[in-house]
Amino acid sequence: MSSHTRRPSQDSQESQIVEEKIVKINGEIEIKSYSKGRFLGKGGFARVYELLSLDAKQITAAKIISKSALNKARSRQKLMSEIKIHRALKHPNIVGFEHFFEDSENVYILLELCSNQTLNELLRRRKRLTEIEAQCYLLQCIEGLKYLHSHRIIHRDIKLGNLFLNDKMQLKIGDFGLATKLEFDGEKKRTICGTPNYIAPEVLDGKIGHSYEVDIWSTGVLGYTLLVGKPPFETSDVKTTYRRIKMNAYSFPENIPVSDEAKDLISSILVSNPADRPNLDEILKHDFFSKNAIPKLLPASTLAVPPSSSYLRQFDMSNRGRDSLQLTMKSRSSSQPYIGSGKDSKPDPRLSSRPASSERVEKADNNIKKVPSISSYNPTEDAEGPQIWVKKWIDYSSKYGLGYLLSNFCCGVYFNDSTKIVSDPAGTIFQYIHRPGSSREEEIMTYTFKEFPPELQKKMTLLQHFRKHLCDEETKTNEPHKGLTYVKKWLSTPHAIIFRLSNKIVQVSFQDKTELLLCSESKFVTYVSKKGERNTYPLHSAMESRNMEMTKRLKYTKEVLTSMLHPNAGTGEYRQSLHDRDL
Numbered sequence: 083m084s085s086h087t088r089r090p091s092q093d094s095q096e097s098q099i100v101e102e103k104i105v106k107i108n109g110e111i112e113i114k115s116y117s118k119g120r121f122l123g124k125g126g127f128a129r130v131y132e133l134l135s136l137d138a139k140q141i142t143a144a145k146i147i148s149k150s151a152l153n154k155a156r157s158r159q160k161l162m163s164e165i166k167i168h169r170a171l172k173h174p175n176i177v178g179f180e181h182f183f184e185d186s187e188n189v190y191i192l193l194e195l196c197s198n199q200t201l202n203e204l205l206r207r208r209k210r211l212t213e214i215e216a217q218c219y220l221l222q223c224i225e226g227l228k229y230l231h232s233h234r235i236i237h238r239d240i241k242l243g244n245l246f247l248n249d250k251m252q253l254k255i256g257d258f259g260l261a262t263k264l265e266f267d268g269e270k271k272r273t274i275c276g277t278p279n280y281i282a283p284e285v286l287d288g289k290i291g292h293s294y295e296v297d298i299w300s301t302g303v304l305g306y307t308l309l310v311g312k313p314p315f316e317t318s319d320v321k322t323t324y325r326r327i328k329m330n331a332y333s334f335p336e337n338i339p340v341s342d343e344a345k346d347l348i349s350s351i352l353v354s355n356p357a358d359r360p361n362l363d364e365i366l367k368h369d370f371f372s373k374n375a376i377p378k379l380l381p382a383s384t385l386a387v388p389p390s391s392s393y394l395r396q397f398d399m400s401n402r403g404r405d406s407l408q409l410t411m412k413s414r415s416s417s418q419p420y421i422g423s424g425k426d427s428k429p430d431p432r433l434s435s436r437p438a439s440s441e442r443v444e445k446a447d448n449n450i451k452k453v454p455s456i457s458s459y460n461p462t463e464d465a466e467g468p469q470i471w472v473k474k475w476i477d478y479s480s481k482y483g484l485g486y487l488l489s490n491f492c493c494g495v496y497f498n499d500s501t502k503i504v505s506d507p508a509g510t511i512f513q514y515i516h517r518p519g520s521s522r523e524e525e526i527m528t529y530t531f532k533e534f535p536p537e538l539q540k541k542m543t544l545l546q547h548f549r550k551h552l553c554d555e556e557t558k559t560n561e562p563h564k565g566l567t568y569v570k571k572w573l574s575t576p577h578a579i580i581f582r583l584s585n586k587i588v589q590v591s592f593q594d595k596t597e598l599l600l601c602s603e604s605k606f607v608t609y610v611s612k613k614g615e616r617n618t619y620p621l622h623s624a625m626e627s628r629n630m631e632m633t634k635r636l637k638y639t640k641e642v643l644t645s646m647l648h649p650n651a652g653t654g655e656y657r658q659s660l661h662d663r664d665l
């Protein structure tokens with residue numbers, strides 16, 4: 083199997099098309115083409131990019147390793163071992179291994195794309211996590227480890243940066259560069275490897291050898307790090323860190339609240355003698371995992387902010403005796419801090435903000451009972467409603483376009499020429515979305531705020547201008563986001579402004595501050611009432627609901643969306659028909 087990359091002749095940059103040459107058994111040659119997309123990150127060895135297979139239209143993360151980095155026999159062996167171990171694995175909590183191939187310059191490892199980065203970036207944004215989040219991630223990590231250990235594989239590098247999150251917020255163990263497969267169960271390994279903060283004492287000792295218990299130790303370090311915000315043995319130099327690990331010198335800081343159950347579990351894991359540590363099943367039976375119900379997956383909003391109190395209440399075991407409806411179909415707060423002019427102050431007609439404060443949603447719990455058709459409905463991720471929506475916007479289409487702030491604090495502009503720009507919350511990177519030449523396909527280019535083509539200068543200045551007006555200082559985080567959601571289309575009617583987001587959510591923000599968020603894929607609808615109450619329903623039950631305020635708006639939305647598909651859409655006649663339509 084071999085392949086080659088095609089370099090554009092006048093372009094000195096890296097090639098954008100990768101071709102894989104497959105020699106079939108009958109000698110025929112098949113060429114598979116991939117288009118190289120966004121840069122996702124780099125490690126010691128590899129640069130990682132999105133790779134789109136042009137025939138299957140499937141996007142993967144491609145770890146591209148230059149062969150020049152493999153001139154030492156040890157690095158080649160390491161890569162071969164990583165591929166050999168990883169390709170045989172299949173589990174929901176392990177990064178999927180799709181495929182690998184090579185050409186004269188590189189080795190390409192195609193992996194399941196984890197678009198929400200790793201727990202490393204998450205913790206940098208969030209500082210530390212709530213207990214329910216730590217439970218949820220630890221459970222998934224332990225499930226992945228159980229699978230590995232049952233196949234006699236020790237990962238040996240469990241740490242924040244090797245725990246990936248996919249678009250559904252599923253945790254996936256990745257990077258098998260240091261993993262090893264035991265020949266038999268009692269075998270001990272002696273290679274000193276791992277990442278300083280997470281390395282187990284028996285690895286540092288080197289004499290006694292190590293086994294599965296090193297992954298258990300790292301899970302303890304992981305639990306501590308998620309809850310406290312920094313690893314237990316961290317110091318400014320590696321030697322002192324190692325000394326602390328050997329002496330088991332760590333403590334829980336007094337100013338950070340950590341439950342007794344969490345402290346007990348972590349302390350039972352972080353013991354010097356590997357034989358005294360609990361095994362994975364014993365960890366799962368610990369009180370830390372039974373003091374409350376634990377969500378299978380967390381909402382994507384927790385990438386930026388902690389889960390809201392109303393979200394948390396559905397997992398509180400002390401509520402279990404209450405009305406089952408309240409527990410199964412909880413109204414959810416976005417948990418994002420409320421930014422905006424508020425309902426009492428008179429809003430600037432051009433500057434709008436959506437009502438999304440958590441107090442409002444908490445009040446909504448009592449209202450849920452009034453919607454009869456949803457009582458048999460069990461909560462899923464979808465019951466959370468969309469995680470990303472337009473929080474504020476400024477309609478400056480009289481001159482330039484529409485500027486907006488999303489609930490995940492990404493800021494964007496839909497320009498009058500239909501090009502779009504969207505920045506990450508920190509203002510580090512931005513994406514420019516346009517249709518090059520006469521192409522029908524949109525192209526998404528990613529640039530940093532410091533380096534971008536000069537022709538984008540004016541649009542960047544406008545983006546900066548909108549950001550200044552829409553963003554609060556406190557909402558800016560430091561971490562670049564990947565796969566940014568942006569406004570794909572928007573339309574203003576006499577009653578509402580309608581946004582179609584790139585994540586396929588349609589948001590209808592009415593003049594009276596009510597709001598509909600429609601998810602065409604999951605067929606769920608979230609309604610924010612005049613009082614600011616936010617509830618999510620399956621679309622079919624929402625249509626039949628007795629909540630007239632909502633059904634009226636759903637009907638209006640349906641009519642507007644249908645007429646947008648009309649051949650006359652965009653013409654004066656069409657616009658007039660929108661004006662004539664009643665809410």
Ligand SMILES: Nc1ncnc2c1ncn2[C@@H]1O[C@H](COP(=O)(O)OP(=O)(O)OP(=O)(O)O)[C@@H](O)[C@H]1O
Nearest residue numbers: 122123124125126127128130143193194195196259
């Ligand atoms: N499956 C994936 N989906 C999305 N991004 C990924 C994926 N795999 C890797 N990345 C990104 O690429 C970066 C480098 O990947 P990785 O750490 O696996 O490379 P490496 O060279 O093997 O690193 P190391 O030096 O730790 O062995 C990661 O930090 C992450 O940002």
